[in-house]
Amino acid sequence: MAERQEVSAQRAPGREAGDGQAPGARILFVGDLVGSVGRRTLLECLPILRERHDPTFVVVNGENVAGGLGITPKAARALFAGGVDAITLGNHAYHRREIYPYLDSEPRILRPANFLRIQPGHGTCVVERDGVRLGVVNLSGNLYLRAGRSAFTEIEAALGELGDEVDHILVDMHAEATSEKVALGWMLDGRVTAVVGTHTHIPTADGRVLPGGTAYITDVGMTGPRGGVIGVKREQAIESLVTQMPVRFETSEEDPWLMGVLIRCSATTPRSAVAIEQVLMPRPAPAPRSAPPSSG
Numbered sequence: 001m002a003e004r005q006e007v008s009a010q011r012a013p014g015r016e017a018g019d020g021q022a023p024g025a026r027i028l029f030v031g032d033l034v035g036s037v038g039r040r041t042l043l044e045c046l047p048i049l050r051e052r053h054d055p056t057f058v059v060v061n062g063e064n065v066a067g068g069l070g071i072t073p074k075a076a077r078a079l080f081a082g083g084v085d086a087i088t089l090g091n092h093a094y095h096r097r098e099i100y101p102y103l104d105s106e107p108r109i110l111r112p113a114n115f116l117r118i119q120p121g122h123g124t125c126v127v128e129r130d131g132v133r134l135g136v137v138n139l140s141g142n143l144y145l146r147a148g149r150s151a152f153t154e155i156e157a158a159l160g161e162l163g164d165e166v167d168h169i170l171v172d173m174h175a176e177a178t179s180e181k182v183a184l185g186w187m188l189d190g191r192v193t194a195v196v197g198t199h200t201h202i203p204t205a206d207g208r209v210l211p212g213g214t215a216y217i218t219d220v221g222m223t224g225p226r227g228g229v230i231g232v233k234r235e236q237a238i239e240s241l242v243t244q245m246p247v248r249f250e251t252s253e254e255d256p257w258l259m260g261v262l263i264r265c266s267a268t269t270p271r272s273a274v275a276i277e278q279v280l281m282p283r284p285a286p287a288p289r290s291a292p293p294s295s296g
């Protein structure tokens with residue numbers, strides 16, 4: 001039987017989740033999709049998660065979906081066709097050249113807002129569903145990652161772009177350093193609905209609603225093979241570390257899981273959350289084939 005783990009919701013003290021009479025919006029945010037196995041895992045898990053959590057919005061980080069590095073227009077279209085509302089990216093945003101024009105023309109796909117203005121794409125968007133307007137912001141950390149401008153100053157411009165017209169705001173802080181993510185969470189507490197971290201591909205255990213009402217987690221993890229090393233076939237990753245020689249990396253397909261968070265937005269306070277819950281689930285097992293008819 002497949003392992004299953006769901007971490008119980010971390011609620012803000014004194015705050016109540018929607019009671020079914022006036023439920024707030026729910027945002028399912030899913031961490032870095034790794035390779036086609038990550039895309040398939042998402043699309044196969046989504047019907048189950050829709051039934052279980054009825055998310056208003058589905059937002060995914062897609063920076064690794066094209067063979068482990070970058071994203072193509074075809075892969076992005078497949079995600080939108082599968083019910084994804086917005087796609088965020090990160091340090092691998094420009095790995096595939098064919099995505100550049102698409103980043104300019106498709107409003108719902110974001111590269112970090114603190115990349116240079118001359119680089120293709122944009123870092124904010126607004127999506128609307130069931131009368132709720134969600135602003136999405138993608139940022140890149142500045143430690144150990146290449147981003148032309150500071151996440152901590154450009155977030156102000158991004159929030160200014162979104163203005164007062166959005167009901168909720170989700171920020172994907174794609175960063176290596178936990179310190180940058182924690183600092184951004186505190187800095188935006190009370191100003192946005194959620195700050196979620198991506199990039200390390202490993203989920204952290206610190207999901208909670210901060211005192212000002214912002215749902216926060218340092219990293220949601222990846223949607224891809226747990227049997228590899230942050231997405232790469234483990235024997236190749238180990239060989240590279242042991243020999244310190246160049247090794248060609250391929251995406252592992254072993255033991256794929258979806259990793260994300262479900263954010264319950266406040267029904268009464270704009271840009272505020274009442275709970276954040278980790279969503280960690282294995283790719284559903286294929287339905288068993290029916291037995292062949294008996295010959296006698």
Ligand SMILES: [Fe+2]
Nearest residue numbers: 090091092199
């Ligand atoms: Fe990344």
Ligand SMILES: [Fe+2]
Nearest residue numbers: 032063064199
């Ligand atoms: Fe990634």
